[in-house]
Amino acid sequence: MSTSYPPNPAQFDRQQAVRTALDRGLHSLAGLGGDLVDHANRIGAILWSPPRVVIVGRLKAGKSTLVNALIGAPVAETAALEATNVVTVYQAGAPSRAELVDLDGEHRPIPLTAGTSVSLDADAADIAYVHRHLPTQALANLTLVDTPGLATLTVENENRTRAALIDGFAQTRAASVDADGAVFLFDSAPRADEIEFLRELGFTPLNTLGVLSRADSFGEGALGQRNPIEHAHTHAQKLAQRLAQSVATVVPVAGLLAESSHTGQVSEADAIALHTLASANTLELMDLLESESPEQLGPVMRDRLLDLLGEYGVLGARTVAGQGAHAVNQWLTEHSGITQVKHLLESALQDFAALHRADRILAELDLLAVNHPAREHIRTITDWVRNDPAMHPVLLYRALRGMLLADPHAPVVTELTRLLSGRTDAERLGVHPETSPSQLAHHAGERLVHVQRQAISTRTAAEDAALAELVRTYTSMRRQA
Numbered sequence: 030m031s032t033s034y035p036p037n038p039a040q041f042d043r044q045q046a047v048r049t050a051l052d053r054g055l056h057s058l059a060g061l062g063g064d065l066v067d068h069a070n071r072i073g074a075i076l077w078s079p080p081r082v083v084i085v086g087r088l089k090a091g092k093s094t095l096v097n098a099l100i101g102a103p104v105a106e107t108a109a110l111e112a113t114n115v116v117t118v119y120q121a122g123a124p125s126r127a128e129l130v131d132l133d134g135e136h137r138p139i140p141l142t143a144g145t146s147v148s149l150d151a152d153a154a155d156i157a158y159v160h161r162h163l164p165t166q167a168l169a170n171l172t173l174v175d176t177p178g179l180a181t182l183t184v185e186n187e188n189r190t191r192a193a194l195i196d197g198f199a200q201t202r203a204a205s206v207d208a209d210g211a212v213f214l215f216d217s218a219p220r221a222d223e224i225e226f227l228r229e230l231g232f233t234p235l236n237t238l239g240v241l242s243r244a245d246s247f248g249e250g251a252l253g254q255r256n257p258i259e260h261a262h263t264h265a266q267k268l269a270q271r272l273a274q275s276v277a278t279v280v281p282v283a284g285l286l287a288e289s290s291h292t293g294q295v296s297e298a299d300a301i302a303l304h305t306l307a308s309a310n311t312l313e314l315m316d317l318l319e320s321e322s323p324e325q326l327g328p329v330m331r332d333r334l335l336d337l338l339g340e341y342g343v344l345g346a347r348t349v350a351g352q353g354a355h356a357v358n359q360w361l362t363e364h365s366g367i368t369q370v371k372h373l374l375e376s377a378l379q380d381f382a383a384l385h386r387a388d389r390i391l392a393e394l395d396l397l398a399v400n401h402p403a404r405e406h407i408r409t410i411t412d413w414v415r416n417d418p419a420m421h422p423v424l425l426y427r428a429l430r431g432m433l434l435a436d437p438h439a440p441v442v443t444e445l446t447r448l449l450s451g452r453t454d455a456e457r458l459g460v461h462p463e464t465s466p467s468q469l470a471h472h473a474g475e476r477l478v479h480v481q482r483q484a485i486s487t488r489t490a491a492e493d494a495a496l497a498e499l500v501r502t503y504t505s506m507r508r509q510a
């Protein structure tokens with residue numbers, strides 16, 4: 030996304046180390062020759078492409094609007110039904126082009142109309158997904174996957190979202206619509222079926238970001254007693270606690286405001302029109318919003334401004350409109366919450382999506398180690414990759430995923446989460462930041478004894494695996510500290 034948010038260097042090193050370990054494994058795999066060269070290339074292509082983040086939520090939740098804001102161009106359809114009921118993958122690439130991928134995995138080019146939007150003449154029912162390549166820096170580190178939405182107008186839409194994301198039927202898998210993390214949009218509160226859908230996607234809260242959408246019309250909206258965005262912030266904090274099993278955090282976002290400012294749709298003429306309302310009183314503003322022939326602007330401009338800015342944006346941004354379109358854009362960006370979403374996408378979500386991806390690659394290697402005639406040799410490679418210390422976080426992540434499916438309320442879930450999200454050993458152990466190295470070693474030793482004791486009587490295979498990983502982690506922390 031924005032270049033103003035480079036990933037945290039520690040996270041970057043971790044990603045780099047994981048990639049190097051996997052890359053070394055793939056080179057050895059290719060070294061075995063035969064069809065394993067193709068397998069190594071296929072898996073390598075997954076390793077070296079940016080992680081995929083899927084945008085999920087109900088129809089009209091504001092998914093495509095957010096995608097446009099993140100990409101900085103109005104590429105995702107937010108109105109035309111043809112384009113809103115297919116899955117669309119937005120990936121960095123030149124030249125700008127779109128391909129339609131049908132259910133048999135066939136790719137065919139589709140014409141781009143009016144510069145950016147895609148027109149589909151095929152029946153949506155025959156389409157697996159649309160693959161859109163865009164030459165933009167905004168997608169350099171993440172590929173975005175826009176989805177039609179859950180429990181939408183038709184059952185088919187939902188099935189298609191599921192098919193592309195979960196069922197992973199052969200062609201979809203080959204084209205790797207498989208995602209590594211999610212942005213989950215909802216207004217007010219998500220419903221049980223949405224949370225269940227999210228669980229089925231198989232991510233963890235670490236690589237799932239909650240977005241409370243339409244923050245500009247939250248509660249009583251722009252004309253209510255409370256500022257809707259502030260109200261949304263308070264609500265988002267409560268939701269983040271309630272949804273801690275599903276999402277890392279909940280960010281309130283007014284996607285519309287971000288879309289309008291980030292896609293350059295606000296013109297100087299718009300700013301001038303908006304400025305005429307700068308000193309309007311409440312009655313005049315009510316007239317503006319509701320009347321058939323608003324006095325100050327005329328209905329066409331009024332509707333345009335409402336489409337671009339919403340009621341909240343019109344009422345708020347009019348105060349700065351005298352300074353021009355740039356000032357309006359700044360106001361919109363500041364109030365939209367988009368900066369925080371970008372920041373989280375670039376940092377934590379990116380980082381954990383990269384772990385998810387590494388886990389998938391390890392799973393691909395394990396599959397070969399079971400199915401391929403050269404399985405003995407491959408297993409030597411997978412064992413060796415697994416034992417690389419750089420792979421530690423990937424194995425912890427895998428253990429966490431396993432536990433979330435088997436027993437999400439088990440105490441080891443909290444422990445695994447803390448180990449994965451801590452940036453220092455002190456954070457990983459949950460102790461004071463200034464704890465001395467010898468004290469840290471002592472704490473790690475205590476945790477080690479504790480998890481070793483627990484490992485004697487586990488209840489599930491997932492817990493077995495998780496405790497084995499914890500033993501390994503604390504053993505190495507005790508040694509290093």
Ligand SMILES: Nc1nc2c(ncn2[C@@H]2O[C@H](COP(=O)(O)OP(=O)(O)O)[C@@H](O)[C@H]2O)c(=O)[nH]1
Pocket residue numbers: 086087088089090091092093094095106107108113177178242243244245246282283284285286339340
């Ligand atoms: N007021 C307001 N409207 C929004 C916001 N985000 C989206 N919308 C509007 O809601 C409608 C549906 O949005 P869209 O992005 O197509 O939803 P999707 O079905 O989840 O992709 C569109 O008319 C958007 O302009 C927002 O933050 N505030």
Ligand SMILES: [Mg+2]
Pocket residue numbers: 092093094106107113175176177
């Ligand atoms: Mg949409």
